[in-house]
Amino acid sequence: MTPLAAAVEAAFAPQGPLARADEHFRPRSGQTAMALAVARTIGQGGVLVAEAGTGVGKTFSYLVPALLSGERLLVSTATKALQDQLHARDLPRLLGALGLPLRSALLKGRASYLCLHRLEHARQGGAAHDPQVLRALALVETWARGTRSGDLAELPGLDERSPVIPLVTSTRENCLGTPCPHWNACHVNQARKEAMAADVVVVNHHLFFADLAVRESGMAELLPTVRVVVFDEAHQLNETGVQFLGLQTGTGALIAYARDVLRTGLEAARGFADWLILSGNLERATRDLRLTAGRHAPGSRLPWPGREPQGVSAVAWQPALDAVAHACHALVSALDGVQEMAPDLARLRVRGAELMERMAGFTRPCGPDAVRWLDIGTQLRFVESPLDIAQTVRSRLLGVGEGTTGEAVAPRRAWIFTSATLGDDAGLRWFTEPCGLEDAEILRVDSPFDYARQSALYVPRGMPHPADPAHSLQVAALAGEAAGRLGGRTLVLTTTLKALHAIGAALQQRLQGAGIEVLVQGQWPKHRLLERFRQGSAAGRAGCVLVASASFWEGVDVPGDALQLVVIDKLPFPPPGDPLVDARSQRLEAAGRSAFRDYALPEATVALKQGAGRLIRHESDRGILVVCDPRLLGMGYGKRLLAALPPMRRLADGGAFDAALEALTRTSTTDCSAP
Structure with missing residues (x-):
């Protein structure tokens, strides 16, 4: 056993420093096993992909060996909220328990x-x-x-x-x-200086990949000095990475530029150009470009395989683009003559040139292994995205090719990728393939929770097919009836915004006057919704039902009796017609593989596991998961989806569901103090 492995085992021992620092700490075999695997990877270098089920305590599993190793550490999290939690709570707690005088820093965009x-x-x-x-x-x-x-x-x-x-x-x-x-x-500069001087640096995935794309945040300088890199909540890595590794611009950026030039030109160079007319021309041309896209539902993505997006007039599109380019060029030309007068003017000159170059990129053919589309909203967003991050990870992170600084990456660097959900097969291919990690060591650590005792799964029979217009109302009826009996304590997860609004409105109407508050995503900021939902009926307040979509399927932690019922409206398959989904599917079919079996089904499986994971967050939690999609029982692929869920006991019919609800009303799970 290596000295690091011995130190890790001692840290997690029943009478070790973690137990002495926290009376609620309990040794968990899975947590120690993962920590030893991380220690081994740190010692020999290489890549570890670790799926650690809810309750394993993966944060301590990677932090303890990384901190005890004495190596410089970079940790990347999925969100800024998780980043703040790690830096403000978990790291100080562990450094104190282990008695390590290490300095940590937080670095954001x-x-x-x-x-x-x-x-x-x-x-x-x-x-x-x-x-x-x-x-x-x-x-x-x-x-x-x-x-x-x-x-x-x-x-x-x-x-x-x-x-x-x-x-x-x-x-x-x-x-x-x-x-x-x-x-x-400058606060940004100060944060970067602190990061360069720290032993442990906490960043987020967005910042990490944005820097790989533009090399602007200081990561290119920081990464070569770090020997251990951990990506927590790594299941988001691919989708985050492709946002930054392609090409993006849009009408919002053009209008913001026009207004900034107008304000700065009038302040610093009044009289040297007609800033009002020049900026007005660009803003008007940009608004005309938006009009050429026509009317589409907000959030629509129009495929863009040729010169113009599908569904957009070819006759109108190119002249509108040319008008924008001409107006932008006129502004940049005006700035040429005054850029020496003020730093703001010089920066606007460079910014305008970069904006024109990005716009010109969308007049050229789409790059290989990439897909292009037009995002429709109040503004237009032009997007060209790689299909995955595999090549970038292999060449720019793992050292297969050139490193981030143009030199070979140190061969003994340790890379740890971890999450509660990374796939549904032994090789975790859903994660490893798009991330270029097929050769990584794979570790799967099961959750320590007793799901058969703590939870139950109910798939209601007779529910309409999800494509039936009556489906959302039936989901709302079931959730409303159950929430009424529980006094709230219900999270409804939807797969579309349309279902979100339909179910939210129906529940608000149904539960009006019942002493239950129905919270709907979008009505408040996310943190306020979760804060209110966690309060539940405490201090005499009304119980809560939260109806949410998208980001609420993961990263939401509501332990205790504030949440005892999770209702999922339908199986979360990738949206048909999405350009990125279609391009990935076509690539698989061209390689002789099944797009449904190798892409759509794994995507749905992982998303379903994430949604189900909201229910049981602690050893004392109790609850029921309801999936309102008859395909889970009626289709052959339902067996694969069911097998991926935690081993909950199955409720066979409505009578068993009623009995399980009744049992929940007689129990309380308020002890959620253990780590």
């Missing part, structure tokens, strides 16, 4: 930090005339006088959707760089 230069000019923009924006801006200005980090997550009372945030933060495009008068005091 530009949009998370206050920009002192943009704060100075925030009141001059048109949006600052809105009373709501002015109130938020005053809050930021007061906080700015005392903050050390400049991390807006530390500002209480600021909604993450607030329109003031873009006014007081910078982007790669509008940052002035070294000419900025606040360069030395």
Whole structure:
């Protein structure tokens, strides 16, 4: 046994430092097994892919060996919220327990930090005339006088959707760089300096891949100094990566550019050009371009295999693009003559040139192994995306080819990829194939929970097919009846926004006056919805039902009796007609494989496992999972989906479901204090 392995075993022992530091700590064989596998990977280098079921304690499993190894560590999480939790709670707790004097740092993207230069000019923009924006801006200005980090997550009372945030933060495009008068005091620069000096650095997947794409956040400088890299919640890695490794722009960026030039031109170069006409021409041409796309449902993705997106007039599209290019070129040309007058003008000149180059990229053929589409919303978003991140991971991370700095990556670097859900087969192919990790060591650690005792699965018979318009109303009826008996404590997960709105509205109507509050995603910010839902009926408040979609299928942790029923409306297959889904399916079919068996079904399986994982979060939790999709029992592939779910006991019929609900009303699961 290596010294590191011995130290890891000692840390997790019944009388070890973790047990002494926390009276609720209990040794778990799966947690120790994963920690030893991480220690082995750190010692010999290489790649470990570890699926650790809910309750294993995977965070301690990778942190303990990584911290005890003495190696410099980079941890990447799926979201900024998880990043904050890891840095503010888990790391200090472990460093204290292990007695390690290590320094940790948090590093986020530009949009998370206050920009002192943009704060100075925030009141001059048109949006600052809105009373709501002015109130938020005053809050930021007061906080700015005392903050050390400049991390807006530390500002209480600021909604993450607030329109003031873009006014007081910078982007790669509008940052002035070294000419900025606040360069030395810049919060982004300070965060990067702290990261370079730290023993443990916590980032997020978005920042990691954004930096691989543009090499701007300092990761290219940081990564070569790190020997151990951990990707937590790694199941999101592929979808996050493809967002940044392609090409993107849109009408929103063009309009923002036009308005920034107008404001800065009038401030710093009034009279040197007719900024009002020039910026107005670009904004008008951009709005005309938006009109050429026609009317489509918000969120639609139009495939773009040729010169113009499908469903868009070929006659109108190219002239509209040419008009935008001409108006943008006129603005950049005007900036040519005045860029020496102020750093803001020089940066706008560069920004305009980059914007024109990105727009021009969409007039050229789509790259190989990529897919292009047009996102439809209030604005248009042009997207060209790789189908996966496999080649990038192999060549730029693992050292198969060139490293991130142009030199071979150190061969003994340890890469740890972990999540509660990474696939449904022994090789975890759903994760390893698109991430280029087919040669990695695979470890699967089962959850320690007693699912057969703690939970039950019910698939109601007689439910309409999900394509039937009556399906959502039937789901709402079942969820409403059950939530009424439980006094709330219900999470309804939907696969589409249409179902979200239909089920949410039906439940609000059904439970009105029943002493149960129905929360619907989109009505409040996510953190407020979850905060209220976790409160449940505590302190005399009404019980809660939460109806949600998309991001609520994962990363939502509601232990205890605030959540005892999870209702899933239908099996979460990838959306048909989505350009990225179709391109991935076509690639598999061209290789002689089945797009359904090798892509659609694994995608649905992993998503279903994620949704089901919201129910049982602690050894004392009790609950029922309801999947309102008859295909789970009636189709052959249902067996694969059922096998992937936790081993819950099965409820055969409505009578058994009623009895299980009745049993929940007689029990309480308030003891959720253990780690």
